[in-house]
Structures are given as structure tokens and as C-alpha cells.
Amino acid sequence: MEEHRNPRRSRRLAYQRARLQQGLLMSVILLGTILCLTLGSLLTPDRTYSDSENRKLAQFPKLSWSAVKDGSWFSDLESYTADQFAGRDFWIALRLRFLKLTGQKESNGVYLCSDDYLMEPPADPPQDSRNVEAINAFAARHTDLRLNMAVIPNAACILADKLPKNAPVRDQSADLTALAGSLQGISFLDVSAALSAHTDGQLYYRTDHHWTSLGARYAFEAMAAQLGISQPIRNYDTYTVSTTFEGTLASRSGSHAAYDTVELYVPQTDVEYYVSYGDAAETSATIYDRSALDQKDKYTVFFGGNYPRVDVYTTAETGKTLLLFKDSYANCLMQFLYPYYDHIILIDPRYYYDNVESVISREQVTDVLFLYNANTYFEDTSLADVLNVSEN
Template sequence: MKSTPFKAALGKRYVMIVLPLLCLGLLVNVFWPDRETSALENRPLAKFPAWTPSFLDDLDLYFSDQFVGRDLAINANYLLKKLEGVREIDNVYLGKGTLIQESMPYDASIVDRNMDALSAFRQTYPLNTMLMVVPTAASVEKDKLPPFVDTPAEALDDIFAKSGEGITNIDVRPIFNDHKQERLYYKTDHHWTSLGASLAFEALAQSQGWTPAKATVYPLTKDFQGTLASKTGSPFLKDDIDLYVPENIPEYVVTYGGDHKSRTMYDADAMDAKNKYEVFLGPNQGMVKIECDNDSDRRLVLFKDSYANSLLQFLIPQYRTITIIDPRYYYDDIDRVMKSDLITDVLVVYNYSNFVSDATLADVLSSANG
């Protein structure tokens, strides 16, 4: 079929417009300075590859990471999928006014390892031992999930039923259900808010016979965009971050990595960074120690994931020392910690998804019996 003069002219004009734009885009991408990291995605970006057998694949990844306008394209992709009715991006549900991380599947072998190790640790060190496994937003905020999304029930009852003798289960579900219309989890991040942490502390305090002190709320920022915004490319949702400082909080010193000391658990530098949740204790580390100027004779070892970081502001008034262990980054002798720090209390604080999928807690606890 012969092309008409009109079609030929249109094709010629299309080539005259599009080809220069493609060439211009190529030139811009070649000469535009490379970025080290993506603030939107909260990750390092690929650098120009060295000559290796995988050079072409690495070069493709490099251009994918470094092309000009990448962030705008990611935001546009999110908005387009939202308009198309997509309910989930990269295991994150696009909920009603919020993003909700899909819960990790229950791995019975990992849960059994963690619980057996905790029970054995309690037998080796017969101290006041507490376990708090925090439900995820997917469990608590089911009314905010997209229509027709049915998430599996979280097996918290099964976990708590495995607790050995002398272990106190701290179940935050009743108090969370009473406050489920409040902002217990961030809209753009997988962590709980300071309000959620404060309610969890109320459940812990009730189990220990403490009277929680009134806390002063200090707003820090209104433009936090966390890990879930980074994963999906959501451009508009933003969160508030608040500090809840108990009125009875004593003077204290925080020691990081054995030598760096601070007079506060709050990291002001995080306010200028992408991951503003790190205002609570800073980046993840294997061990941090807090020494408090108070009259308490209690000394706590806290085994935790990052959920516990915003809970610390409520724990400080209750203990003379708090030794904080993140099993994902801890490789030292836990027996030495238990003995040298004169520990009286053991608290495990984990988000449900981490507890059912990560056995590093069992690895650290088991080393005490090794």
C-alpha cells in the first residue's frame, strides 16, 4: 500500500521533531553530572561500570539509574498506576490516604528458633523477661487497605503461646484497637509513630506496675517521606514526626560504638537527611548504651529492631542503664554484656514482620548457651 503525500510529510515532520529530541536527551544524559544517591528511592545509584564480562548489563543499569528526570518518571509512574486502579507496588498497598507494607509471611521454623532461644536465654539468665511483638499496620489498619485486599491474619497468639516460663508477653493489640482511628503508623513509612510507641509503653507500664509520666510533645517536621514512599514513588503523602518527652526524664549519656558519646538519644542531623526516622537514636548499630542519672536500681538489656528506637524515650526514666542490642548488627559476646552491665531486666521489642522472618535474634540469644 503506497503512502500518501500527507502521510509521508507527517512522517518526515515526526522524524524531524523526535530525532533531535532524542539526540538532545542523549547528550544531556552523557554530560549531566552523575548522582551518588537517590533521595527519592533512599539508595545509592549505579556508577559508570568498569570493563568486565558483565559490562553491557552494568551499563544498562547505570543509564537506568542516572538518566535525567528519573525521579519525575518514578513519581509519574506511581500516579499513573494509582489512576489505573493498581492496589499494590513492590509489596506496598496503596491504601486510603496511606501506604501500608505487606506483612511478611509467617515462617514457623524462624519463629520456633527465636522463641526457643528466648526461653533458653531466660533459663540461663532467670531475670525479669518481657516480649513485645508489634502488629503491623496491615493488621491494625485493615479499614485503610484498598478494596478487596484480604491480608492473612498475623499469628501473634501463636507466638505468645510459645513463650516459656517467666516470660511476660506485652500484647499491644487491645490498646491499639482502642485508638485505631488515630495515627499509630506513619503514612509513608513502615514504622509506628511516637503516638503508637507511647501507647505501647502504656501496655508495658501496666505489666510492670509503672505509672507513665505525662509527656511533652515537640513537633519536629511535617514533610517526612519514609521507606514506603521511596518504594512506590508516592510524591504527595507526607508525615509529621513528633518527640514525646516524658516530664520525669533524667539527664543521661548515650554511648555509640564504644567511644562516641552524646547527651541525647535524638540525632538532629537526621532532620536534614532522607530517613528522618533516624532522629530516634540515629542509624542502626549493633550496640548502644544509655546511662541515666536517676535512682533506679534496674538495668535493662533491650534486644530490638528499629521499632524500639522511638520507644526508648519512654524507657529512659525507668532504668539506671539500658544496653541496646540490634541482633542484625551485633557480633560480640552477649554473656559479657549480661555480666558486666549487671542486667536485671530483658526486653525484646520487634515488629511482627521482622520477628517471623529474621533469625538473627535466635543467633545472638543462643550464643549465651554456646
């Protein structure tokens, strides 16, 4: 009767009851969803690899007292839980849609740029100078060799006009200038101007952090004279081997707005070669691994990926042997380098543990080239570990 005598209070009570019922319903739905996802995660077999993210997934960590004591077990368990969560690929894609709807231009450390480009921000140079000190010490030990270094700027540096407006990126050009000024006894090959002059072509993949064969060609032509190559080949047979490449940045960001084209450049030359894959005792008549075109990471068409050491033997008869310290950017560049050396030794310091001094003397090295993309060089210190003979 009281509710009938006070209509306003009646409406308020009805509204509160409706809100309470909605809250209870939402709680039940949320708890049900969490329960279903948890059960799904428990019942679904663990995956070892994510095709969409192009990486290995964390596995359940081995339990030990030392791992519990130092906290690493709990950290590994967190990674395992995140990686094996049921419907992970769906939630990543859903998160990206939400970010786009809210106007955000960054996903999982990847910028969503114009023309469907995906770019990682330039890395901060390290606070220490381990790599530079090791390179300078190496140069001081080998004044009889032709020593060069090229650190390739990333897409966010060369294609800055495609970045989201006001994207917070550091000046990588200034970082490379500072690096060049810190080197002693070794020539720094700056390819930034050559790349910037050809931004009308596709120098970098839209979906991957690597440069394309076209970008590598322009860089090689800019470096050739300093490398002692007076008459570089200008004519190439080009082959499009894939138009459906989605690289590491598409995997990391969850964005699948574009596909990339992978091209191979074969120089028109009589120089022949074969490839030896170090300790694996495997040889090949080509630097290209076409089986990679059936896999997710089609950039590995160059050599099939990264190895501690790869040797390329040619019929060039130049009397020159090149020792190339590299990351994966050099894999693509080899299309253009091989005709000018009798022997090229590619060493990836991230996986190499032998003594490079013995390689130099045994293989009668005449030239040395350090070639990295800027982010790898600034973020990785394995080069210093390989060059410091006291640590080998």
C-alpha cells in the same frame, strides 16, 4: 489509472501507506528517545544517593572473573543500569500516575490506601524457626532474668480498614498469636488490642513504615505492668519538630500525596540521663538528634539512626539494667522507657557482632526485652545469629 478505476482499492492503499508512515515515525521517535536516554545516562555523572527514594544507588560493579563466573557481576550491572538511568525520578513519578489512572492501588510493593496512607503488606513468617529456637535457648540459659518480648503489628494489621478493597494481605494477628504460642520461658507482650483501641489517633506515619510517638506511647502503657513498672508516668511535654516528613514508603512508591508530622514526647520526671554510642566513644545528653530534621529521613531524630550498640545511663536508681534487642521501632519507644532503669543497653542484631553473654554478666543485666516490628522480625534472622553463643 487502475487506482482511479477502483476507488476502494485506492483508499485501502492510501490507508496502508499512512499506517506505514505512522509506524516509521513512531519507530524513529522511540529509537530517538532510547538513544537520548542512553546518551543521557552515559553523560550524566553517577549519583550515590536518591533523595526521593531515600536510599543509596548502585554503583558500577568491579569486574572480576569470579563475579562473571557466578553471575553476580551481571546482576550488579543490571541494578546499576536501573539505578543510574537518566531521569529515573521522573519515570517513577510517571509510572505512579499511570497506575492511578488505571485504578491500581499498589506501587512497587506499597499499597496506596485511604486518607493518603501508604502501607507495606505484612511479611510472611519464615519457614524455619531459627529466631524462636534461639530465643527459647536464650531464655533457658537466663531463668534468673525478667524476659519479655513485644512484636509490634504493622499498620496494615491495625489500620486494615484503610487498605484498598480486596487487597491481598495475610492475617498478621494470627501470625503473632502463633509466635506467642511458640515461645518458652519468655512473656509475650501483645499490644495489638491497645493500638486497635486508639485508631482515632495517628499511630503510624502515613508515608513511612514506622509507628509514631503516639503509637509507641499507647504500646508502652499497655506493656508497663508486665515490664515491672507499676506507676508509669502519664504526663509528657510534647513538641512538634517537623510537619514535612516523607518516609520510606513515599520514597519506594513514588507517592508524594501527604506529609507527616514528627512529635517528641518528653516525660515530666526528675530522672536525667546521657547516651553513649558504643565503640564510637561519643556521648550525648539527649536521645534526640535534631540535625536529622534537616535530612530526608526525619525518623532518625531518634538517636540519629541505628547503631550496633547504644547505652543510656540514668539517675533513676532502680537497681535495674535492661538489655534491649531491637530494630528501629525501639528508637522511638525509648522516650518512654528510660525513667525506669539505671542503665539500658540497646543492641541492634543487624549490626552487632560481639558476645551478648559477656555483656549480660559484665553489665549485671536484670531485664531483657526483645522489641521489633513484625515485618523486621519475620524477615530478619540476625537475632538468631547474635543469640546463638556457639556462633559468636
